[in-house]
Each structure stands twice: as C-alpha cells, then as structure tokens.
Amino acid sequence: xxxxxxxxxxxxxxxxxxxxxxxxxxxxxxxxxxxxxxxxxxxxxxxxxxxxxxxxxxxxxxxxxxxxxxxxxxxxxxxxxxxxxxxxxxxxxxxxxxxxxxxxxxxxxxxxxxxxxxxxxxxxxxxxxxxxxxxxxxxxxxxxxxxxxxxxxxxxxxxxxxxxxxxxxxxxxxxxxxxxxxxxxxxxxxxxxxxxxxxxxxxxxxxxx
Numbered sequence: 639x640x641x642x643x644x645x646x647x648x649x650x651x652x653x654x655x656x657x658x659x660x661x662x663x664x665x666x667x668x669x670x671x672x673x674x675x676x677x678x679x680x681x682x683x684x685x686x687x688x689x690x691x692x693x694x695x696x697x698x699x700x701x702x703x704x705x706x707x708x709x710x711x712x713x714x715x716x717x718x719x720x721x722x723x724x725x726x727x728x729x730x731x732x733x734x735x736x737x738x739x740x741x742x743x744x745x746x747x748x749x750x751x752x753x754x755x756x757x758x759x760x761x762x763x764x765x766x767x768x769x770x771x772x773x774x775x776x777x778x779x780x781x782x783x784x785x786x787x788x789x790x791x792x793x794x795x796x797x798x799x800x801x802x803x804x805x806x807x808x809x810x811x812x813x814x815x816x817x818x819x820x821x822x823x824x825x826x827x828x829x830x831x832x833x834x835x836x837x838x839x840x841x842x843x844x845x846x847x
Contacts, residue, residue: 654705654706654707654823655706655707655708655709656706656707656708656709656731656732656819656822656828657709657711657729657730657731658708658709658710658711658730658733658734658818659710659711659713659723659727659730659732659733659734660672660710660711660713660734660736661713661715661723661733661734661735661736661751661752661755662715662735662736662737662748662751663715663716663720663744663747663748663751664714664715664716664717665715665738665741665744666715666736666737666738667736667738667771667772667805667806668693668712668713668736669690669693669712670687670690670805670806671712671734671736671769671771671803671805671811672697672699672710673685673686673687673690673699673805674805674806674808674811675699675701675710675811675815676699676701677808678701678811678812679701679702679703679815680701680702687806693712693713693714693715693719695713695714695722696711696712696713696714696726697711697712698710698711698712703815703816703819704819708815708819710734711726711730713726715751723755724758724760727758727760727761728760729831730761730764731764731765731822731825731827731828731831732764732765732766732767732818732821732822732825732827733755733761733764733765733766733767734767734769734814734818735748735752735755735766735767735768735769736769736771736805737768737769737770737771737784738771738772739770739771739772739773739778739779739780739781739784739802740775740777740778740779741772742779742787745784745787745788748788749787749788749790752788752790753790756790756793762795762827763795763796763825763826763827763830764796764825764827765796765797765798765818765821765822765825765827766793766796766797766798766799767798767799767801767814767817767818768781768784768785768788768798768799768800768801769801769802769803769805769810769814770783770784770800770801770802770803771803771804771805772804772805772806773802773803773804773809773810774804774807774809778802780802781800781801781802782800784800785800796825796827797821797824797825799814799817799818799821801813801814801817
C-alpha cells in the first residue's frame with residue numbers, strides 16, 4: 639500500500655524536467671543570459687556581466703519555473719567550438735538561439751550557424767526560441783526586423799518565436815521562458831523523448847480501497 643501511495647504522490651508532485659540548448663555565435667550574450675536566468679528564477683545571484691568570460695566548452699544552469707525544472711546547456715560559440723554542439727542535440731527538448739541584435743555585421747554568421755543547427759536530424763521538431771539580444775544597446779534591431787533579415791526556411795515543422803530581450807537588464811526574458819515552457823509541453827519532440835526514456839505520459843493511476 640505504501641508503494642501505491644508513493645507512486646501516486648510522485649505522479650502528482652514530481653516536476654517535469656526539460657533540457658534546453660543555449661546556442662549562438664561567440665559574443666552573442668549566451669552566458670550572460672544564463673546568469674540572468676539564475677538571478678530571475680532562483681535564490682542564487684548570477685555572475686555580473688563584467689565578470690563573465692567567453693565560454694570554452696559548456697556551462698550548465700538549472701532553474702525552476704512554475705512546476706517545471708529547466709536544465710540549460712550553454713555551449714561556446716567560437717567557430718572551432720561549434721562542432722561540439724551536435725553532441726548535445728539528441729537529448730535536447732528545445733533550442734534557445736541568441737543573436738546580438740546590436741551587431742548587424744554578424745547576422746550572416748549567426749544565420750549560417752543557425753541554419754546548420756536546424757538541418758540536423760537529431761533536433762527534428764525541437765521548439766526554437768530566437769532571442770534578439772542586447773536590446774539595452776542603441777541600434778539594436780527589433781525581433782521583427784531580425785526575423786525578416788534571417789528569412790529562415792526550415793521553420794515549418796517546429797514551434798518557434800522571435801523575442802526581443804536584454805540579458806543585461808532582464809527585459810523580455812520571463813515572457814520568452816513562459817513561451818518556451820508552453821511550447822515544450824505541446825511539442826511532439828517532448829513526447830518523442832518521453833517515449834524514448836520509457837516515461838510516456840499515460841492515464842493517472844487508479845487507487846483502490
């Protein structure tokens with residue numbers, strides 16, 4: 639009987655965990671975003687922007703929002719490091735792709751790297767959140783302007799959103815995370831990963847007395 643009640647308790651109160659990739663070319667603000675997420679969603683203060691150095695390899699961050707656990711994998715964006723991105727694709731529920739919206743000179747590099755990500759079969763159906771970052775800087779383009787510039791062709795089969803944010807002062811980030819959690823809940827990608835892990839959602843267990 640104890641195991642039955644424990645199973646029911648675990649079913650009701652356990653929190654869903656999602657794995658999210660934070661990708662983008664170098665100096666887009668990925669690690670600053672991760673540290674701001676920690677500040678906004680946990681009791682731990684993230685590193686201030688002036689103490690953040692370029693990522694070489696991987697940074698990991700965990701937060702809880704509503705009844706959901708999010709694990710973020712922040713991967714280095716230098717040209718020589720982008721080859722390791724695909725090692726994390728298979729287990730990812732979604733992608734956050736960060737672009738420096740105040741540096742149009744690097745949009746083409748950002749677009750090229752993103753198109754390569756979207757073509758990879760291990761990320762099929764993963765929701766995509768594209769952040770037009772650095773809205774605190776003068777000259778930053780809007781999310782709509784960035785979407786027109788990128789003119790991506792590989793978005794038909796996945797949930798996606800362009801959102802204007804500032805990883806420096808936090809504007810727009812909570813709205814972006816709210817959308818991402820909803821998108822992952824609705825995504826076929828999530829169901830595929832649940833089935834692969836052997837925890838496909840099923841009917842709530844019946845308790846007999």
